Amino acid sequence: NAGVTQTPKFQVLKTGQSMTLQCAQDMNHNSMYWYRQDPGMGLRLIYYSASEGTTDKGEVPNGYNVSRLNKREFSLRLESAAPSQTSVYFCASRDHRQGYGYTFGSGTRLTVV
Amino acid sequence: SQKIEQNSEALNIQEGKTATLTCNYTNYSPAYLQWYRQDPGRGPVFLLLIRENEKEKRKERLKVTFDTTLKQSLFHITASQPADSATYLCALYTGGFKTIFGAGTRLFVKA
Numbered sequence: 295n296a297g298v299t300q301t302p303k304f305q306v307l308k309t310g311q312s313m314t315l316q317c318a319q320d321m322n323h324n325s326m327y328w329y330r331q332d333p334g335m336g337l338r339l340i341y342y343s344a345s346e347g348t349t350d351k352g353e354v355p356n357g358y359n360v361s362r363l364n365k366r367e368f369s370l371r372l373e374s375a376a377p378s379q380t381s382v383y384f385c386a387s388r389d390h391r392q393g394y395g396y397t398f399g400s401g402t403r404l405t406v407v
Numbered sequence: 408s409q410k411i412e413q414n415s416e417a418l419n420i421q422e423g424k425t426a427t428l429t430c431n432y433t434n435y436s437p438a439y440l441q442w443y444r445q446d447p448g449r450g451p452v453f454l455l456l457i458r459e460n461e462k463e464k465r466k467e468r469l470k471v472t473f474d475t476t477l478k479q480s481l482f483h484i485t486a487s488q489p490a491d492s493a494t495y496l497c498a499l500y501t502g503g504f505k506t507i508f509g510a511g512t513r514l515f516v517k518a
Contacts, residue, residue: 298450325504336411336496336508337451344504352505384450395441395453395498396506 296320300385300399307375307406315370315402317385325388326368327352327396328360330381337384343368375406409434409501413509421517426484428512430497436475437499442482445494445511454495455482487516 298319307313319326324345329337339352343362357379359371368387372379382403386396412431420426430440439458443451457464457473457480464471470483484491494511501507 327504329508334415334510336510337498338508339505342504350504386450395443395456396451397453398450400450401448 298385298387298397298399300383300402302402303400305402305404307372307404309376309406311375312371312373313375313404314372315383315385315404316367317369317399318367319385319387319397320366321387321389321397322365323387323389323397324365325390326362327386327388328358328368328370329384329386330354331384331401332381340370340383372404375404377406380404380406409437409499409507411497411499411507411509413495413497413512415510415512417513417515419515419517420487422488424487426487426491426514426516428482428495428497428514430480430482430509432478432480432499436478437501439500440471440473440480441498441500441506442469442471442480443496443498443508445496451496451508484514487514489516489518492516 301316327342328340341360343349346365361369385399388396410433441456442454445451455471457471468485472481494513496511497509
C-alpha cells in the first residue's frame with residue numbers, strides 16, 4: 295500500500311539512551327516532516343525537509359537531529375533521550391500541489407524512563 | 408504568533424444528526440485551512456482543504472466553511488454514523504513549509 299511507513303511502532307528508552315526513528319514514503323513527495331503529539335496539544339513540528347538534501351528546524355527542534363537520506367527516507371534521531379521526549383512521533387510527507395494535505399505514518403509511541 | 412482553538416470537550420450526538428465542529432484562529436488569516444480525522448493509535452488522515460477565497464467546500468457527507476472575518480472554520484458531518492466517531496483536527500497553513508495543528512475535538516456518534 296502506498297503511504298508513509300514508520301518504524302518502530304513502540305519504544306521504551308532509558309534516560310540518556312539514543313535511538314533513530316525511521317520513516318519512508320513511496321509517493322514521490324518532495325517534502326517530509328517529523329511531528330510530535332502530546333495529550334491536549336496539537337501536533338508540533340520538530341524538523342522538516344523541503345526537498346532531498348535540505349533540512350530545517352521546526353517549532354521544537356531541541357534534542358533532535360534529522361537526516362534526509364534520499365527522496366524516500368527521512369530519519370529522526372534522539373542523541374540523549376530525556377523524559378520530556380516521551381510522546382507519539384509522526385512522520386509525514388506532502389505533495390505541495392494545490393488541494394493536497396499531509397500523508398501521515400501510523401506513529402511511534404516513545405516512552406523515556 | 409498564530410493560534411488555533413478547537414473545542415476540547417467531546418461532542419456527543421445521535422446517529423443521523425449533523426455534527427458541527429468549530430475551529431477558531433487568531434491573527435492573520437491563512438492562505439488555506441485543512442481538516443483531518445484521527446482514530447485512536449493512528450496517524451491523522453487528510454479530509455478536506457479550503458482556501459481563503461472559498462466560502463464552502465463539500466465532499467460527500469462533509470462540508471467545511473471558512474469565514475475570514477470571524478476567523479473561523481466550521482466542519483459539518485451530515486447524517487452522522489457511529490463510524491464517524493474519531494478526533495477531528497483543524498490545521499492552518501502559516502507559510503513556507505509550516506502548518507500548525509489544533510489539539511482536535513473528539514466526536515462520539517451514538518447508535
